[in-house]
Amino acid sequence: MTRATWRTRIGFILAAVGSAVGLGNVWRFPWLTAENGGAAFLVLYLALIVAVGVPGLIGELVIGRRSGRNPVGAFRELGGDRFRFLGAIALLAAAVVLSFYSVVGGWILRYTLSSATGAYFAAPGEYFAAIDYGLGAVAFHAAFLFATVAVVHLGVDRGIEASTTLMVPGIVVLLGGLAVWVATLPGAAEGYAFYLSLDVGYLRENFLDVLVAAAGQALFTLSVGAGAMLTYASYLGEDRSLAADGTLIAVLNTAIGVLAGLVVFPLLFSLGVSPGQGGPGALFVSLAGAFGDLPYGRIVGVVFFGVVLLAALSSAISILEVLVSYLIDEHGRSRLQATLGAGGLLLVTGSVAAASPAVFGLLADTIANLVLTAGLIGFLLFDGWVLGRLAREEFERGAGRLARLVSLPWYVAIAVALPVFLAFTFVTGVGSVLGIPISSPIAVAVAVVGVAAVAAVFARCSPSE
Ligand code: TRP
Numbered sequence: 001m002t003r004a005t006w007r008t009r010i011g012f013i014l015a016a017v018g019s020a021v022g023l024g025n026v027w028r029f030p031w032l033t034a035e036n037g038g039a040a041f042l043v044l045y046l047a048l049i050v051a052v053g054v055p056g057l058i059g060e061l062v063i064g065r066r067s068g069r070n071p072v073g074a075f076r077e078l079g080g081d082r083f084r085f086l087g088a089i090a091l092l093a094a095a096v097v098l099s100f101y102s103v104v105g106g107w108i109l110r111y112t113l114s115s116a117t118g119a120y121f122a123a124p125g126e127y128f129a130a131i132d133y134g135l136g137a138v139a140f141h142a143a144f145l146f147a148t149v150a151v152v153h154l155g156v157d158r159g160i161e162a163s164t165t166l167m168v169p170g171i172v173v174l175l176g177g178l179a180v181w182v183a184t185l186p187g188a189a190e191g192y193a194f195y196l197s198l199d200v201g202y203l204r205e206n207f208l209d210v211l212v213a214a215a216g217q218a219l220f221t222l223s224v225g226a227g228a229m230l231t232y233a234s235y236l237g238e239d240r241s242l243a244a245d246g247t248l249i250a251v252l253n254t255a256i257g258v259l260a261g262l263v264v265f266p267l268l269f270s271l272g273v274s275p276g277q278g279g280p281g282a283l284f285v286s287l288a289g290a291f292g293d294l295p296y297g298r299i300v301g302v303v304f305f306g307v308v309l310l311a312a313l314s315s316a317i318s319i320l321e322v323l324v325s326y327l328i329d330e331h332g333r334s335r336l337q338a339t340l341g342a343g344g345l346l347l348v349t350g351s352v353a354a355a356s357p358a359v360f361g362l363l364a365d366t367i368a369n370l371v372l373t374a375g376l377i378g379f380l381l382f383d384g385w386v387l388g389r390l391a392r393e394e395f396e397r398g399a400g401r402l403a404r405l406v407s408l409p410w411y412v413a414i415a416v417a418l419p420v421f422l423a424f425t426f427v428t429g430v431g432s433v434l435g436i437p438i439s440s441p442i443a444v445a446v447a448v449v450g451v452a453a454v455a456a457v458f459a460r461c462s463p464s465e
């Protein structure tokens with residue numbers, strides 16, 4: 001059986017942008033921004049997208065296109081059996097992310113429907129508290145997952161490409177419309193101010209926490225670290241510049257993310273609610289509450305949550321495709337069997353997150369950051385030390401002059417600088433999960449020694465040795 005490919009370049013780009021744009025932009029980003037000092041977080045996050053996210057994303061694309069395989073098959077094909085574990089980390093990360101992602105997707109689905117009836121208008125806080133975890137949440141999680149399974153089972157071109165080609169432009173148009181309308185609301189200016197003004201004092205005092213959160217979010221928003229972009233790149237047929245494609249994907253994602261912020265924050269402030277309170281539920285309580293006070297609140301609610309639903313779905317399909325491509329390639333399953341199998345697993349794991357706020361919080365806040373970071377460190381060290389010269393060759397294949405000029409700096413970044421930086425945030429992050437603050441010099445030392453050791457082992461295991 002020949003492997004599926006994208007029909008057009010634009011189809012691939014839109015599918016990847018659909019993967020990148022999602023709850024990360026509309027829900028996780030405002031939540032973390034509010035928790036981490038507003039624009040202080042925004043600035044670090046943007047810087048880390050450029051410095052870490054984009055080169056990391058390209059590092060994933062390189063492995064995917066070079067191998068033309070699912071994550072497990074890719075590392076086996078390029079590095080031999082002993083590198084299959086890197087693919088296993090990707091599968092684990094994908095399962096972790098989708099388990100909580102589809103719970104939030106379920107919330108969004110429910111809010112889209114209940115906006116039409118105004119069900120939450122009278123008492124938004126109570127409404128969210130009644131539906132956030134438990135049986136209802138499990139049911140809506142299952143419904144969201146079912147929609148994801150339905151798209152993915154139709155295949156790469158007829159399912160994923162066809163649906164994202166419609167969804168992504170739809171998201172842009174609807175978000176743009178909302179942003180224009182929001183600007184006319186009284187009090188919107190305060191929202192822009194919160195979003196765009198920088199509190200240097202806050203940043204200085206909480207630098208490490210903000211840095212770790214921003215680094216995790218930069219990976220999350222670009223769908224990097226769980227093999228989703230790797231898998232999408234494995235369906236690329238012709239040769240074209242991965243550097244250009246990766247940059248374009250990141251630029252579009254960031255632009256749409258900033259646009260989402262221009263909707264969410266002014267909307268909150270124009271109704272006098274601060275995004276500072278409320279953790280993961282903030283969007284649902286404050287924002288949904290705001291809709292109740294608006295003239296055409298039901299319509300606005302349906303449109304807003306409808307956009308978010310599209311964005312969430314086009315991301316969820318990319319995460320599910322990681323597991324599905326693995327089951328198809330490595331276990332010879334049909335696409336239908338693979339989608340049902342992966343869907344069944346996630347039905348169970350997601351239900352646990354939908355039933356337990358503690359499990360949900362742990363997965364969504366910290367574990368997701370840690371597995372994505374671990375995944376990306378592994379992928380980049382593989383690029384840098386196992387593929388080595390071949391990684392640069394793949395980077396330059398189909399690339400123009402500019403991309404060939406940056407090929408060496410890119411290589412140094414992904415082989416050395418980024419792994420050390422990511423390992424540093426990983427160690428610091430583990431410290432704060434365990435409640436033992438690890439001092440920065442120690443974290444740096446652990447990161448440098450750890451990365452050097454792994455790089456040395458990888459280099460010796462390189463098949464080209
Ligand atoms: N980037 C998506 C968002 O911002 C979520 C996502 C899709 C993702 N695929 C991923 C996150 C793979 C991590 C890994 O909503």
